[in-house]
Amino acid sequence: MSKSFAMMKSPTIEPETTNKPPENHASYRIDTQPFVIGDKLNGENYHLWAVLMRKAINGRGMEPHITRVPPPPPRTDPTYAQWLQADNCVFTWIPQNIESRLVSRVSQQPTTRYVWDALAVTYASGGDKIQIYDMHMKASMVKQGNNSLEETWSVLQELWISFDKKRTNPMKYPEDMEIHDQFIQE
Structure with a gap:
């Protein structure tokens, strides 16, 4: 049994031929499928x-x-x-x-x-005082009304995130920036 095993010819592996471009030749994918995300850009989001x-x-x-x-x-x-x-x-x-x-x-x-x-x-400009003023006005006008507490919280949280994105960190040194950012998160 070991002799017949040894006498078996091992298969030759031929290199696979493909139509791939050479390694130094870039290929760009074309994706014509449309896609729509949840919310359209409206200038405020x-x-x-x-x-x-x-x-x-x-x-x-x-x-x-x-x-x-x-x-x-x-x-x-x-x-x-x-x-x-x-x-x-x-x-x-x-x-x-x-x-x-x-x-x-x-x-x-x-x-x-x-x-x-x-x-x-x-x-995305954070220095636009009119945008910041508008956000303050929106935040001050948020009322629960017929909305659930979760919905109201979500609206406020979205405004707070926008405030944080628009407000630049005034600190100069990296350690101070980390302390400031931690303070804001709390």
């Missing part, structure tokens, strides 16, 4: 909207289009046309998730990254 959009875009493997990490290929690169097509797909997801009155503000941007940055500059 930017921070929540940005978190949900980033997760949805990253979930489809397309986050480099909003982060530019890695950067897009140069226009002279043979893969640029494919990258641009993928970027245009991601670009279309943003208007699907913002109110129609805001679409014209972003539709003229050349790439998804420019749209993403324009929305951040417009709606």
